[in-house]
Amino acid sequence: MTVAPSPARALTIPAPSQITRPALAGARETMVLNMGPHHPSTHGVLRLVVELDGETVVDVAPDIGFLHTGIEKTMESKTYQKAVVLTDRTDYLAPLSNNLSYVLAVEKLLGCDVPERATIARVLLVELQRISSHLVWLGTHALDLAAMSVFLYGFREREQILDIFELVSGARMMTSYFRVGGLAYDLPAEFEDAVAAFLQVMPGRIDEYEQLLTDNPLWIERTQGIGAIDGEAAIAFGLTGPGLRAAGVAWDLRKSMPYCGYEHYSFAIPTATHGDIYDRYLVRMAEMRESVSICRQALQRLKDHGPGPYMTLDRKIAPPPKSEITHSMEALIHHFKLWTEGFRPPRGDALAAVESPRGELATYIVSDGSPKPYRVHFRAPSFANLQALPYMARGHLVADLVALIASMDPILGEVDR
Numbered sequence: 344m345t346v347a348p349s350p351a352r353a354l355t356i357p358a359p360s361q362i363t364r365p366a367l368a369g370a371r372e373t374m375v376l377n378m379g380p381h382h383p384s385t386h387g388v389l390r391l392v393v394e395l396d397g398e399t400v401v402d403v404a405p406d407i408g409f410l411h412t413g414i415e416k417t418m419e420s421k422t423y424q425k426a427v428v429l430t431d432r433t434d435y436l437a438p439l440s441n442n443l444s445y446v447l448a449v450e451k452l453l454g455c456d457v458p459e460r461a462t463i464a465r466v467l468l469v470e471l472q473r474i475s476s477h478l479v480w481l482g483t484h485a486l487d488l489a490a491m492s493v494f495l496y497g498f499r500e501r502e503q504i505l506d507i508f509e510l511v512s513g514a515r516m517m518t519s520y521f522r523v524g525g526l527a528y529d530l531p532a533e534f535e536d537a538v539a540a541f542l543q544v545m546p547g548r549i550d551e552y553e554q555l556l557t558d559n560p561l562w563i564e565r566t567q568g569i570g571a572i573d574g575e576a577a578i579a580f581g582l583t584g585p586g587l588r589a590a591g592v593a594w595d596l597r598k599s600m601p602y603c604g605y606e607h608y609s610f611a612i613p614t615a616t617h618g619d620i621y622d623r624y625l626v627r628m629a630e631m632r633e634s635v636s637i638c639r640q641a642l643q644r645l646k647d648h649g650p651g652p653y654m655t656l657d658r659k660i661a662p663p664p665k666s667e668i669t670h671s672m673e674a675l676i677h678h679f680k681l682w683t684e685g686f687r688p689p690r691g692d693a694l695a696a697v698e699s700p701r702g703e704l705a706t707y708i709v710s711d712g713s714p715k716p717y718r719v720h721f722r723a724p725s726f727a728n729l730q731a732l733p734y735m736a737r738g739h740l741v742a743d744l745v746a747l748i749a750s751m752d753p754i755l756g757e758v759d760r
Contacts, residue, residue, distance in 0.1 A: 344611030344633075346625040373401050380409045384487050384745040387755030389729075393744070400736045400744055405729055410759040418719040422685030423449050424523055426716065430706075431517040433721060434757040436479050439465075439472040439508075440699040442521035444721075447602060447695035448706040449523045452688040455660055458652040460645070461525035466603050467538065467641035468511070468520070469697070470634040474545070475504040476700035476752075477627050481552060484624070484749035488565050493555055500548050503541045510537055523686075524655035530645075538642055545635050553628060566621035570735040570747040573618055580731040583724050584702025586751060589626045590618035596698040608640050620750040627752075660686050685714035701725050701752055725757040 374395050380388040388409035394401040414433060418426040430445045431438035443465055450457060482497035505515040510531055512518035520527050556562045572582070577590040587594055595612045597605040613629030615622035654661045658677045667674035688710040696705035702724030709718040728751055736744050 344613050344629065346613050346615050346622070346629045378744075380406075385748060386483060386753055387758075389748070389753065389755055389758070391732075391744075393741070395741065398740045398742075400739055400741065403733045403736045403744065405732055407726075407729070407755070407758050410755045412756075412760065414760050415719050415721065418716055420715065422714050423688070423716060424681075424685060426719070427522060428517070428519045431519055432756060433723065433760055434699060434701065434704070434725070434754045435516065436476045436754055437472050437700050438517055438519075439469050439521060440697055440704060441721075442519065443469055443603070444695055444697045444699075444704050444706040445708075445719075446521050446523050447697070448693045448708045449688065451693040451695055452691060452708060452710050453523070453660060453686070455524055455655055455657065457525055457655060460530075460648055460651045461653045462603050463641050463645050463648060464526060464530055464653070465521060466605065466608070467638055467645065468508075470637045470641070471504050471507060471538070471541075473634045473700045474631050474638075475501050477631050478504075480627065480700075480749075480752040484746075484752075485556065487745050487749045488562065490556065490559075490562070493552060496548065496551060496555075500541075500545060507534070507537050507541065510534060522654070522661075524657065524661045526653045529653045535642060535646065538638065542635055542638055542642070546632065549628060549631055549635075556624070557628075563621065565743075565746055566624060566750070567619060568617075569620045569739055569743045570750060571617055571619040572731060572735050576734065577618065577731070580734065581727040582702070582731055583727065584698070584700070585623055585626045585630065586618075586728055586731070587702065588613060589615045589622040591616050596696055596703060600696065602695070602697060607644075608637050610637050620746055623750045687712060687714050696722070699724060701754065701757070702728060721757075721760060723757040723760065725753045725755070729753055729758060 376393050376395060378391040378393050379385040380390040385391065390406040390409065392404040392406060394403070412432070414429050418429055421429065427442060427445060430441035433441050478497040478501040482494035485493035508518050508520075509515045511534060512520040512527065572590055574590045574592045577587050577592060582590070583594065591614055593612045593614050596602070598612055610633045613626045613633065615626055658674065662678045662681050663671070663674035668678055690710055690712045692707065692709045694705055694707045696703055703722065704724055705722035707720045707722070708716050711717040732747070732751065736747055739747070
């Protein structure tokens with residue numbers, strides 16, 4: 344699926360060699376300025392060391408690490424199940440995507456079967472999470488370019504999604520709802536109606552956003568031809584997600600390497616051709632529409648499947664329900680052992696990757712046979728995507744740099760970890 348063509352425009356992608364540093368005698372001197380880390384348009388504690396010739400960006404160097412919390416190292420001191428709560432705090436705008444990547448890796452280590460009801464619920468909830476994350480991107484991106492109304496509208500719809508997350512987990516953001524083997528709790532009775540009500544209104548709301556921005560001459564002037572990158576360069580820099588697809592590369596793990604039964608859902612991969620800020624906007628808008636379609640299909644599958652287990656029945660992995668503990672000594676022992684020690688995956692390693700709102704999010708886990716992971720590492724898309732920022736920023740204005748950062752949608756908790 345290629346997003347609707349935009350008005351014709353000529354794009355220029357200046358290579359570093361094309362941007363001369365005026366260091367010769369008689370030439371203008373450049374100025375090195377500090378941008379961030381406490382700057383609203385850096386979307387987090389990102390520091391940029393910007394070299395300017397007037398208002399033109401000669402070069403820019405991202406300086407990261409201000410939000411480093413040692414999450415990967417901390418997980419080595421937690422049991423596998425208890426470490427789930429730490430995954431919410433990397434990409435804090437897509438916690439369920441982080442949950443999913445982590446539990447899929449642990450389940451691969453264990454060879455654990457997940458009930459169909461839990462798998463369908465996972466797909467439905469991560470697609471709602473994708474919409475929620477894109478709404479934050481859209482609102483803050485528009486706000487950076489002085490479009491206040493879109494910010495307010497986007498957060499209006501996001502509130503509905505957070506209400507659904509609160510309904511199923513008791514928390515609005517850091518849900519920790521996906522657990523190794525299934526879900527923390529069964530879906531409540533009100534869940535299906537709440538999701539259906541949201542899916543009913545969301546397509547019309549996306550129409551509203553596009554009416555405000557897509558053909559807006561000010562929006563077009565600030566986004567078209569800015570921060571462009573072609574497919575070959577995007578691959579070389581390790582870009583994934585909307586940034587890669589806006590450059591014309593149709594790579595989406597949900598299609599390319601399906602997980603959680605995505606091969607049974609009908610959806611398209613939105614792509615564009617120019618790879619600039621405007622195309623990244625078009626791709627994400629189209630992705631929200633595709634996510635609405637996937638959610639509708641998952642909701643119907645959930646209704647067709649009906650009630651059923653939401654957690655694996657393997658009592659060596661999932662604690663038994665209280666109804667079993669009251670009359671079974673073996674169930675009581677399992678419950679005690681799991682919550683004091685945790686389960687013990689066999690020695691080995693596992694990698695599981697998902698398509699998060701920002702791109703390819705992978706979790707790599709090494710097990711030494713103990714109840715705690717020997718090593719956990721995340722392939723964070725925001726970290727990889729940020730590498731391309733200097734390439735895309737050179738030759739543009741400082742004001743364009745603000746728009747460019749927003750179009751990349753970086754999450755610094757995921758960059759620094």
